[in-house]
Amino acid sequence: MGTVILLALTGLGLAALYFLVASGLSLVFGLADVLNFAHGLFLGVGAYGTWWAAGNLPGAGSDGFGFVVAVAFGVAAGTLVAILVELVLIRPLYSRTIEQVLVTVGLSLAGVALLQATWGADARTFPRPDWTRQVTGILGAQVPNGGLLLIIAAVLVLGAILAFLRWTRYGLVIRAGVENREMVTALGIDVRKAFTLVFAIGGAAAALAGALGGVYFGTVSPGQGGSLLIFAFIVVVIGGMGSVVGSAYAAVVVGLVQQFVNYYGTSGLGDICVVGLLAVVLLLRPQGIAGKVATA
Amino acid sequence: MSEPILSVEDLSVRISGLHILQGVSFTVAPTGVTVLLGRNGVGKTTTLRAIVGLTPPAGEVRGTIRMGAQSLLARPTHRLVRGGLGYVPEDRCVFAGLTVAENLRLAERRGTSPAYDKVFALFPELDRRGRQRAGSLSGGQQQMLAIGRVLLNDNRLLLVDEPTKGLAPKVVTEVAEVVERVAESVPVLLVEQNLAVVRRLARDAVVLAAGKVAWTGDARELLLETALTKSLLGVGSAEVASPSARSELASPAVARKDQR
Numbered sequence: 001m002g003t004v005i006l007l008a009l010t011g012l013g014l015a016a017l018y019f020l021v022a023s024g025l026s027l028v029f030g031l032a033d034v035l036n037f038a039h040g041l042f043l044g045v046g047a048y049g050t051w052w053a054a055g056n057l058p059g060a061g062s063d064g065f066g067f068v069v070a071v072a073f074g075v076a077a078g079t080l081v082a083i084l085v086e087l088v089l090i091r092p093l094y095s096r097t098i099e100q101v102l103v104t105v106g107l108s109l110a111g112v113a114l115l116q117a118t119w120g121a122d123a124r125t126f127p128r129p130d131w132t133r134q135v136t137g138i139l140g141a142q143v144p145n146g147g148l149l150l151i152i153a154a155v156l157v158l159g160a161i162l163a164f165l166r167w168t169r170y171g172l173v174i175r176a177g178v179e180n181r182e183m184v185t186a187l188g189i190d191v192r193k194a195f196t197l198v199f200a201i202g203g204a205a206a207a208l209a210g211a212l213g214g215v216y217f218g219t220v221s222p223g224q225g226g227s228l229l230i231f232a233f234i235v236v237v238i239g240g241m242g243s244v245v246g247s248a249y250a251a252v253v254v255g256l257v258q259q260f261v262n263y264y265g266t267s268g269l270g271d272i273c274v275v276g277l278l279a280v281v282l283l284l285r286p287q288g289i290a291g292k293v294a295t296a
Numbered sequence: 297m298s299e300p301i302l303s304v305e306d307l308s309v310r311i312s313g314l315h316i317l318q319g320v321s322f323t324v325a326p327t328g329v330t331v332l333l334g335r336n337g338v339g340k341t342t343t344l345r346a347i348v349g350l351t352p353p354a355g356e357v358r359g360t361i362r363m364g365a366q367s368l369l370a371r372p373t374h375r376l377v378r379g380g381l382g383y384v385p386e387d388r389c390v391f392a393g394l395t396v397a398e399n400l401r402l403a404e405r406r407g408t409s410p411a412y413d414k415v416f417a418l419f420p421e422l423d424r425r426g427r428q429r430a431g432s433l434s435g436g437q438q439q440m441l442a443i444g445r446v447l448l449n450d451n452r453l454l455l456v457d458e459p460t461k462g463l464a465p466k467v468v469t470e471v472a473e474v475v476e477r478v479a480e481s482v483p484v485l486l487v488e489q490n491l492a493v494v495r496r497l498a499r500d501a502v503v504l505a506a507g508k509v510a511w512t513g514d515a516r517e518l519l520l521e522t523a524l525t526k527s528l529l530g531v532g533s534a535e536v537a538s539p540s541a542r543s544e545l546a547s548p549a550v551a552r553k554d555q556r
Contacts, residue, residue, distance in 0.1 A: 095353040176391045176402050182350060183389045187403045187445065188377035 005141035007259050013147025013216060015255025016154030020209035021232035022239065022247040023161060024082075024202020030178040030242020032195045033097070034090055037104040039206055039232070040225030041085075041111035042078040046207025047126075047220040048115055050074030054127035062127030070127070071211045075204050082203020086196050094195075108226065115222035123221035126214035133218075146216040153212055154248075157205055161244050170197055178242040231258075234274055238281045240288030249289050253277070299364075301326040301453050301483045302347070307359035309339070309346050316342045318507040319359070324453065324500075329475065329484045331498035331515055335530050338504040340487045341386055344455045347485075348383045349373040363453060378405065380452030384459060386487070388438040392431025396422055396441055399430050403445040410448040418474055419444050436467030443474060454484045460493055472496055491531060495519050503528045 025039050053060040053073035060070040089107065093099045132149060135142040165171035173194045177184045184191045206225075213228070214220045235254050239246030254274050262270035281288065300323035309317040316339045324330045332340045342351070350373055351357050361368040368376055377383065391399050400422070404410045416423040419440040425433065430441055439459055446454065459475060460468040472493045475484060479497065488494050494501070498515035510528055511518065518524060525531055 172394070172398055172402055176394060176398075179391045179393055180389055182373075183385065183391070184402070185373040186348065186350065186377060186383045186385065186389075188374050188405060188449070189402070190372070190374045 002140035002142075003263075005139045006143060007263055008256065009138065009141065009143045009151070010147050011256040011259030012252065013144075013150045013255070014259060015251040015253075016147075016150040017209055017213050017216065017228065018231050018235045018254055019154045019248050019251035020150075020157060020205045020212070021228055022235040022251060023157065023244050024198070024205045025229075025232055026236045026239060026242055026244060026247045027161075027174065027178075027198045028202050029236065031174055031181065031191075031198050032090075032094065033181075034094075034100055035097075035104070036090075036202075037101065037229070038085060038107040038111065039104075039202065040229035041108055042082050042203040042206035043210040043213070043225035043228060044111060044115055044222060045081045046074040046078035046210030047214045047224060048074075048119065048210075049077035049207065050211040050214060051124060051126055051220050063129045067127075067129050071208070074211045075207045078207020078210065079200050079204040082199045082206075083196060085203075086199035090199070091192065091195070094192075108229075112222045112226060119222075121222060123219040126218055126220050128215045128218065132215050144216075146212075146218075150212050150216055153208060154251075157208065158244065158248050161201065161205075164201075165244070170194060174198060231274065234278045236288075238278060238288055240290035243288065243290035246288055246290030298326050300324055301363060302485065303360075303362045304343070304347070305360040305362075307343070307346060307357070307361065309342050309351055309355060309357050311342070311352055311355040316507055317346065320504065320507070320509050322502040322509055322512055324483060324485045326483055327479075328499040329479045329486050329497045330500040330502065331494050332485060332487045332502050332504065333494065333518075333529060334504035334510075335528075339507050340504055341457055343504070344383070344457050344485070344487060348381055348455055349376050350383075380450065382446040382449070382451035382454040382482075384442050384446050384454065384456045386457040386461065388435070388442040390430040390433070390438045390441050390445075392429065394430055395427050396430055396433070397426035399441055400445060400448060403448045405449055408449060411450075412448065415444040415447050418447065418477065434467075436463050436470065439463065439467070439471055440474070443471075443478075447478065451482050454478065454482050456484055457487045458489060459486075460488065460490050468493065491519060491525075491529070 021039065021043060025036060028034050028036050050070045050073065054062045054067065054070040057070065057073055060066050060073060085107065089103050090100065093103060128146070132146045134145050136145055136148060165175055173184060173189055173191070177191050177194055181191055210225065213224065231254060235247055235250045238254065239250035257273050257277060258270035261273045262268065302324035305321045307317050307320040308315070320343060332343060334340050345351055346357050347361055347368065349368070349371060357369065363381060366379070391402070400415070421437060422441060422444050425437070430438060433441065443459065456475060459471050463471065468490065475486065476497055478484065486498065494515060501513060501515035501518050502509060503511040503518070505528060511524065
């Protein structure tokens, strides 16, 4: 029983990480029709920003309030990069899909190369509070606190995004834009501002995933964003493009399947099962769990 | 004669290699309803979409479009709309996942007070169904919402694309009545296939054929010319006037007005 609880909670921790990356990716694709292969870069910037800030930024550190400051710095850096990417690179290329893919793939590769050139290709030990290295006993299972932190953060982010979509003017614009972007402009709304906003939200969530993923894994490396991005894309497709709630459901399914199959089957079989799950969803329900609706 | 509210000169639109509009020129009077007619696929919707700046990015638009003294071409859609160009698209295009109230709230603009009183006076049902998802409304209710959204703000010109398409005869009457009432205060450029509705509402007509303007003039004169309507629209005016056609094309109220 303890093993099942442990696997379920570590699976949910992984799901939380996927959700943080996938939520922004899903909103960006749902609203702006941009398949952003550079989304992993925002995660990398968040992770390395937090790592750098913990050691160099006055007031920041690896424990207590200093760690909060370090994470806030990492998230701010990821958000800023996301906004700049949208304004400088993506905005001139809206409705030019091929060019978007080329630019975002190129940016992703260049971003990883830049991180490698600056801080080396090897994984770096991530500065994290002591309590995140410890475990908490839940129903007989000893669950790592880093995973629990990820789950709590993902639930808070999900709640915040849903509240934003439900209760704010821009949330309304985003929900409408995911359904019919053209009609939003035909009501006199400059939808490009909403594009920048969803990039900022996506960048912030991915950067938070980078920071908390560093806590979860204990290390940070330049290629971390890219490998997580693959599963985030799978989550987005299974959940339904543009649906934050769909991404949350899909992340839970993917995280649990991976964790349980990898444990009870062969290591690596969980990843294959996830790809199989993606194929099944695409065949039976191509619009994903929730379809193209920015659910609030 | 007063200055037109909209003038379109030599408008050409190419989309994906297709030359859809080939030098279209016409004007819209500053009052009343001007109707854009033509068989399916001649470019009526393309014309409206070019005016409001919604030609697909892969498309190419040439020519001149002016609202008053202001050139519209190459201006982003949201600016045109904020400048008083209201657009009610074909097939309603309400946001199905949003409630009726949210659909209306989306059309509100900063710095102006939305005319909810006017909209709810025209469509009391929208007030009653505020919390209902727009996707669960009937076609007629969705059309009312699509028109209501645009009427929340002041407009200098309304572009209305096939508002009665696919609606039940009773609802056709209601929509026609609303367009008629709206046109008392705002000029309307209307695309409409229902000739009984056209006869009720339109003063001027522009007929497109194969991407070009084939005829312009008085709408009622056009509908009286059997040979002309047959050749341009594929429908004889006698069909429009016949009792069977009335029941098919227009509601009793529309027909009643026609007999006046």
